[in-house]
Amino acid sequence: MNPLAGLNPEQAKAVAYVGGPSLIFAGAGSGKTKVLTHKIAYLIDQQIISPEHILAVTFTNKAAKELRSRIENYVGNKVRSATIGTFHSICAQILRREIEPLGFTTGFTIYDESDQLSLMKKVIAERSIVLQGITPQNILSKISSLKSKWIEPESYQPRKGILPDLLVKQLYPHYQDALKQANSLDFDDLLIFPLKIFSSYPEVLEKYQRKFKFILVDEYQDTNKPQFMFVDMLGRKHRRVCVVGDDDQSIYSWRGADIENILRFEDAFPKAKVFKLEQNYRSTNTILKAASAVVSNNIHRAKKTLWSENKEGEPLSKIMAEDEYDEAARIASDIKVEILHAKRKFKDFAILYRTNAQSRVLEDILRRNNIVYVLVGGVKFYDRKEIKDTLAFFHLLCNPKDDVSFKRIVNFPPRGIGKTTLDYVEAFAQKNHLSLYESLAQLDSFELSPRSIQALAQFYQMVERIQSSLTTLSFEEWSRIVILELGLREYFKEIGGEEALERLANVDELLNDISKFCSDEQNPTLESYLEKVALNTQIDSWEDTKNAVSLMTLHSAKGLEFPVVFICGLNQGLLPMERDMAEKSIEEERRLFYVGLTRAKEKVYLSCSELRTYAGETKYSSESRFLSEIPAELIQVKSSKENVISASRQPRKSYFRKDVDAIKTPEQSSVAPETSQQIQIGSIVTHQIFGAGKVFGIDGYGPNAKLHIMFRSAGQKTIIAKYVKLSL
DNA sequence: GGCCAGTCCCTTTTT
């Protein structure tokens, strides 16, 4: 296949421009990713650059995989030798070879958030620092934001008299020391460390400049400073760099992504050729008009044209619900209607939302309606306690200095090693400048009760045994031995009960995952598996082949497309999320909404609800200002059954109250204070026919109030208060 | 040393 076929003239020009730096700057759905794909295929096909000299950066590992397989369609397996991955995984690969000059060994561990937190807590505790209400998480997130600007501990200038800043100044260097002692890196270090090596060791930089002769970056608008510098350092000599992005889709400024990198690109690579793509191939004209109207409210943006030859399509539908359950129920019913009348499949739908917490009600209602769905994000498989604990063994074997992992597993499953014993080992390790695990080699000189010594000795011998079997067995076989040695099966069976069995099932699932990894990978090792796990992104574990509705955050939906998209929770305060009122942040919220809208090919549903429950508190909530930014003629307000009823009661407007004082808390809105039945939102009630259910909405007052109840088996119903009994 | 129940937070988004 010819990589220039199937492209419009502007796209083809962008693909064929290989002589110098280029910036492909274009709106949603204009084929940026497609150009990137074709360009790599073109480079290989025309033998302009051989594949092993190509470096392509994507936003997720999944996108990398897809890119690779699309290119393979054009040039076959030649693409195998190209380097394609996320910034984090590419940097990790480089560090596995080059990290030693920085005082780490190549078996370093990549710490996730919870590992970082344990380490930070230890750092704080060791120095008996008083935090005065500031959490270790606060400190970590500040450090992370410093790292995303590549600010080192020494050069950080705290604001005078600001406690969090002073604490960060104090703790940041100690935190880095502790990481080094544990031979571990956090996510941000993965990006910074290669830069340190490149700046201190020019010969290493040159090696990689020779290796990566052509660099391509997708989703460039969401790069941060270290990522920009990485591209700059590697590309500044040969200048064969192509970046692709859309300023309107920058949605990660909160973790250091900087749109200015687009301007900086033209500074760093003077005379860069800029390509603009203006034809959208994804969405109907109606969707495109709505999205463009919304994003044009942003001041800090480059104006661009987007047009489409696609048909006008259906108007956007607006769902006005009473609360989250109603919202979810209407979404479910619209999905059913679409399936019935428009012959769609479950997998044609995506439901997008601002916060992960919103997925719960949606899942609940979809399940009741027998709508098959997959959830992206939420509690990650690898984050489950039993999985993290098991993997901590793996980590300890790769990296005996990893104290965080040691502590996680020294008593999992329980083997009688408690706080007192551990405190002793920690003190001993500190005194002798050893890691916790290393110090077990000197168990004989420990002054502990025989029982504790015995327990530690058994643990130590087990780890050593597992360690030595690693050299004789394949990773897959070995992983099974580990589970056996740990006695996890016996442990969970002994506890018994549903939960323990579920955990055991998860451990089995981990073994399955390892087997799958071993059959997919050419050279599967313990180290490569751990790296995959550490760098796994939310979308990477999305089962996109399953015929199921996809549920995910707007952030996760970046770069994807679906025939039908629901964006829910369009309430002021939620989307846009209101935390600080800065104008900059409202623009990012708007971009997020824009990203959501432009994921849709054919149809968009937008939903909001009168009542929102936040942290157990139910409040009235007004409609999102973004809804009013869409031209009215493009929107149709869906009148479902309930909507007709409520429309006849009152003009809708009055339900979206602005005055916070008028908001009833759940406690105030009890149904019948004069009777013994104190039914409130959240009350569990029973009905003669429908059984037990939970009240999630109350209209009116007294025994004749209408209760909106979610019954355990019968689903959602509206019942007059006097026909139910309060449970308990 | 281990387990459980009660309590106190918090809640944006993620590599």
Next chain:
DNA sequence: GGGACTGGCC
């Protein structure tokens, strides 16, 4: 509603 932490009990 839930996760992290604490205090009390076995």
